[in-house]
Amino acid sequence: MCTMIATQIKVAGSGKAGNGWFTLGEANVSYDHPFEAPFEHALSLDFVNEALGPSARVSVELDVASARQLVDTINAILAKADSGGYIVE
Amino acid sequence: MQYATNQYEGMIAETIVIPGHNGDPIGAYVARPLGPGPFPAIVVIHHMPGWDEWYREVTRKFAHHGYIAISPNLYHRAGHGIPEDIAVQVRAAGGVPDDQVVGDVAGALAYAVAQPTCTGKVAVFGTCSGARHAYLAACRAPGFAAIINCWGGRVTMEPQELSPAQPVAPIDYTKDLACPVLGIFGEEDSSPTPPQVALLEQALIAHGKTYEFHMYPDAGHGFFYYDRPAYRQAQAMAGWKQIWAFLAQYVG
Numbered sequence: 001m002c003t004m005i006a007t008q009i010k011v012a013g014s015g016k017a018g019n020g021w022f023t024l025g026e027a028n029v030s031y032d033h034p035f036e037a038p039f040e041h042a043l044s045l046d047f048v049n050e051a052l053g054p055s056a057r058v059s060v061e062l063d064v065a066s067a068r069q070l071v072d073t074i075n076a077i078l079a080k081a082d083s084g085g086y087i088v089e
Numbered sequence: 090m091q092y093a094t095n096q097y098e099g100m101i102a103e104t105i106v107i108p109g110h111n112g113d114p115i116g117a118y119v120a121r122p123l124g125p126g127p128f129p130a131i132v133v134i135h136h137m138p139g140w141d142e143w144y145r146e147v148t149r150k151f152a153h154h155g156y157i158a159i160s161p162n163l164y165h166r167a168g169h170g171i172p173e174d175i176a177v178q179v180r181a182a183g184g185v186p187d188d189q190v191v192g193d194v195a196g197a198l199a200y201a202v203a204q205p206t207c208t209g210k211v212a213v214f215g216t217c218s219g220a221r222h223a224y225l226a227a228c229r230a231p232g233f234a235a236i237i238n239c240w241g242g243r244v245t246m247e248p249q250e251l252s253p254a255q256p257v258a259p260i261d262y263t264k265d266l267a268c269p270v271l272g273i274f275g276e277e278d279s280s281p282t283p284p285q286v287a288l289l290e291q292a293l294i295a296h297g298k299t300y301e302f303h304m305y306p307d308a309g310h311g312f313f314y315y316d317r318p319a320y321r322q323a324q325a326m327a328g329w330k331q332i333w334a335f336l337a338q339y340v341g
Binding site for chain 1: 310
């Protein structure tokens with residue numbers, strides 16, 4: 001690991017991989033070398049379920065601008081849903 | 090070595106299990122030249138993306154050049170699947186502990202030395218995090234005759250980068266290094282940066298170590314990887330040339 005900038009959070013939801021949908025357990029967020037995206041470093045999101053084994057994984061690798069835009073968009077969408085009274089926590 | 094067209098050549102490449110840190114069984118990919126030898130050896134330490142196809146190819150490349158090459162699976166304890174999935178799991182866990190890595194690499198070294206066709210001289214090679222691990226092992230596992238550090242990141246570490254799994258910056262073990270170092274780096278790399286490479290060079294000088302560093306222009310991180318956009322053909326070929334010359338000088 002050349003940056004070792006990584007963290008894991010627990011998540012609830014579902015992810016779809018090659019074998020179909022599975023229940024998510026964790027999300028790994030890192031900024032390190034990507035496996036596929038053509039950058040030296042990428043913001044990687046790996047939605048996994050460690051209890052189901054390493055192949056239970058949905059992965060994306062984003063450049064920094066895309067990652068920032070994604071965060072802003074998620075927050076904006078959640079804020080809109082919240083203001084509309086749709087979110088009950 | 091370069092084989093002549095009328096010269097016998099062959100190798101066996103296979104996965105085996107060796108004792109690693111604390112005697113734990115770990116996987117290793119071994120490629121060894123056929124013939125009576127004797128052959129020098131090299132431990133090939135995989136990079137962050139895991140024990141992957143590039144590392145198998147490089148292990149065979151060293152065997153093709155006349156070295157008994159062994160690449161231990163440092164992620165063995167994380168389970169089994171495609172290398173990328175395992176690497177993601179290891180990354181999320183904060184990487185493999187340095188002490189464990191040193192023990193696993195020492196196990197690979199012991200395996201190499203024990204081969205009846207081995208000269209007993211063993212180098213250690215790594216790229217990216219594998220080069221960091223190679224540097225750690227060369228300092229802490231006695232017996233290596235040479236180390237090849239290809240763009241090892243986080244050999245120098247800031248205090249806030251230290252963790253229970255990685256409690257000491259590899260550069261701080263430099264005084265214990267007992268073999269020559271070959272360093273292959275790219276000027277455009279962000280880990281290690283040229284100033285970080287300079288820090289390592291200063292440490293090697295301060296402790297009177299034998300080393301040679303090659304810093305390539307128009308090259309960034311991982312410029313040997315032909316399957317990545319970072320590949321730089323001319324610099325990669327020049328780097329391999331330095332590797333063969335360095336190995337011939339110090340390992341045989």
